[in-house]
Amino acid sequence: MSEELAGRLLVALDLDGVGDKAGLMDRVARALALPDWFGRNWDALADSLSDHTVWPEGAVERGLLIVVRGWQAYAEERPQEWRTAQEVFTEAVKRTDSLAVVLALGGSS
Structure with missing residues (x-):
């Protein structure tokens, strides 16, 4: 792991079995423990990924590394939808240097 990613809080975002945008949003909300008011749309996702105040405990100090696995299906x-999700991830990473999102090429287990 590069120096840039070392020490960040790791959050696994497992998309295995997700078949639509609603399922993706539910998985993201659960993995990141987003507040109930999370809007479950692309703009809300971009805002939440870029907003340190809704990140999991410990991520603000250390940075956040989201590993997306099981995304291929x-x-x-x-x-x-997947292209849009990737654009949202990319935009969020550009907004804050303490966020990294990586796609795992292996299985979800």
Whole structure:
């Protein structure tokens, strides 16, 4: 792991079995323990990923590393949604240097 990623709070975002945007938003909300008022839309996701105040405990001080796994089936089944999700992840990372999102190429287990 690079020096840049070392020490960050690791959050696994497992998308295995997710078949649509609603499922993706639910998984993100659960993995990041987002507040009940999380809007479950692309703008709300971008804002939440960039907003340190809603990050899991410990992430503000250390930074946040989100490892997305089990994403391949969702990407294949919903390519436009997956492109949008990737754009949202990319934009959020650009907004804050203490966030990193990586895609795992292995399975979800």
